[in-house]
Amino acid sequence: MAVNGTGNGAMAVNGTGNGTTGPSKTVLVTGGAGYIGSHAVLQLLAAGFRAVVVDSLGNSSELAVRRVAALAGEHARNLSFHKVDIRDKDGLEKVFSSTRFDAVIHFAGLKAVGESVQKPLLYYDHNIVGTINLLEVMAAHGCKKLVFSSSAAVYGSPKNSPCTEEFPLTPHNPYGRTKLIAEEICRDIYRSDPEWRIILLRYFNPVGAHPSGYLGEDPRGTPNNLMPFVQQVAVGRRPSVTIFGNNYATKDGTGVRDYIHVVDLAEGHVAALRKLFDNSSNIGCEAYNLGTGKGTSVLEIVNEFEKASGKKIPLVIGQRRPGDAEILFSVARKAERELNWKAKYGITEMCRDQWNWASKNPYGYESPDSPKQNGSNSH
Numbered sequence: 177m178a179v180n181g182t183g184n185g186a187m188a189v190n191g192t193g194n195g196t197t198g199p200s201k202t203v204l205v206t207g208g209a210g211y212i213g214s215h216a217v218l219q220l221l222a223a224g225f226r227a228v229v230v231d232s233l234g235n236s237s238e239l240a241v242r243r244v245a246a247l248a249g250e251h252a253r254n255l256s257f258h259k260v261d262i263r264d265k266d267g268l269e270k271v272f273s274s275t276r277f278d279a280v281i282h283f284a285g286l287k288a289v290g291e292s293v294q295k296p297l298l299y300y301d302h303n304i305v306g307t308i309n310l311l312e313v314m315a316a317h318g319c320k321k322l323v324f325s326s327s328a329a330v331y332g333s334p335k336n337s338p339c340t341e342e343f344p345l346t347p348h349n350p351y352g353r354t355k356l357i358a359e360e361i362c363r364d365i366y367r368s369d370p371e372w373r374i375i376l377l378r379y380f381n382p383v384g385a386h387p388s389g390y391l392g393e394d395p396r397g398t399p400n401n402l403m404p405f406v407q408q409v410a411v412g413r414r415p416s417v418t419i420f421g422n423n424y425a426t427k428d429g430t431g432v433r434d435y436i437h438v439v440d441l442a443e444g445h446v447a448a449l450r451k452l453f454d455n456s457s458n459i460g461c462e463a464y465n466l467g468t469g470k471g472t473s474v475l476e477i478v479n480e481f482e483k484a485s486g487k488k489i490p491l492v493i494g495q496r497r498p499g500d501a502e503i504l505f506s507v508a509r510k511a512e513r514e515l516n517w518k519a520k521y522g523i524t525e526m527c528r529d530q531w532n533w534a535s536k537n538p539y540g541y542e543s544p545d546s547p548k549q550n551g552s553n554s555h
């Protein structure tokens with residue numbers, strides 16, 4: 177496999193595999209260098225799609241794309257990468273002018289809830305202006321099939337769980353509002369032009385990593401989410417994890433969430449694409465929860481991670497985090513019924529794979545003795 181930089185922000189990843197039939201569909205993946213996007217791109221390639229990644233690399237590393245290529249084997253020839261910010265409409269226009277896309281998966285955006293409260297305009301800029309740019313360029317090029325990364329954040333803190341897609345949409349923070357606004361934009365576009373086929377995927381709590389240990393979450397700065405924090409404690413980068421409240425009305429007093437293995441989530445995107453390309457069904461603009469349907473407390477998942485890693489995770493009991501839901505987990509039956517998708521993995525596999533990634537890459541993609549800085553390892 178050869179990885180060629182073209183010097184103009186575009187990278188072609190050419191495999192030397194001897195497959196004879198080319199992929200039938202080409203998918204643009206915005207944010208494909210990120211945590212969920214990189215796993216999804218790998219699953220797309222394995223499923224026989226051609227994937228063109230655009231990413232600003234604002235919260236990710238190009239090494240993630242190289243590792244996807246390394247893991248994809250002969251499918252790597254169907255992967256290419258462009259360093260483009262989706263707020264740069266001309267940049268997007270160039271990508272669309274060079275390739276005809278059958279569909280788009282739109283992951284690109286900012287996702288830190290706390291930061292969105294501090295810098296709302298930044299979030300509206302990336303998540304709304306960027307999305308509008310993308311939709312305009314798609315429409316101009318006649319590409320009207322979209323899978324959008326939404327979030328359980330659109331539900332806010334529902335009074336009851338499990339949470340169905342019909343629950344009220346009342347996000348609590350600017351990040352969640354950007355997801356709801358983007359969903360509404362998608363619904364309006366479909367009403368204005370029924371040729372659009374749009375699937376909105378509302379993710380619950382993605383954790384874990386690719387079982388190879390070569391792809392995973394690598395947040396910049398202090399992690400906002402529980403599992404990246406736990407993993408950094410396990411590898412000695414931080415002394416302890418603070419539990420945000422142990423007096424909730426839950427089984428052990430700590431918050432309950434629906435953790436979902438990132439590979440299951442990635443598979444959800446392949447299932448969504450298949451639905452988009454299945455002309456026998458009407459799609460419209462439809463939202464689906466992607467979760468496991470199981471609630472796990474903070475203490476339960478930390479205990480599971482301790483078992484997987486053999487590491488003691490020192491815990492400090494802290495205050496509740498403002499805006500946190502007490503219990504939030506999904507009913508994902510709609511996805512099972514209509515997308516033919518169901519999460520396969522439980523928290524044991526999530527923690528096993530999270531630790532495998534953490535122990536092989538204690539400092540993420542930039543780890544000093546990281547095995548594949550050159551993207552040339554094979555598995």
Ligand code: NAD
Pocket residue numbers: 206207208209210211212213230231232233234235236237260261262263282283284285286287302306325326327328379380381382
């Ligand atoms: P991530 O930060 O790892 O990936 C997002 C990617 O988008 C990054 O590679 C980043 O560089 C890129 N990006 C950001 N702004 C961009 C822009 N303006 N132009 C081009 N690229 C840009 O995050 P992730 O966890 O992989 O999340 C992917 C999507 O899923 C996001 O839209 C996020 O809001 C959504 N989501 C994530 C979670 C979660 O807990 N991880 C939960 C629900 C929804």
Ligand code: UFG
Pocket residue numbers: 287289327328329330379380381400401402403405417418419420421430431432433474497500504
């Ligand atoms: N938690 C801690 N300590 C930490 C971090 C988190 O105790 O250091 C707790 C939280 O209070 C919560 C649970 O761990 O009970 C999970 O918290 P995360 O921050 O990992 O995840 P959230 O459920 O708060 O939010 C995540 C994403 C959002 C997304 C949401 C969807 O950050 O973008 O899942 O459910 F919208």
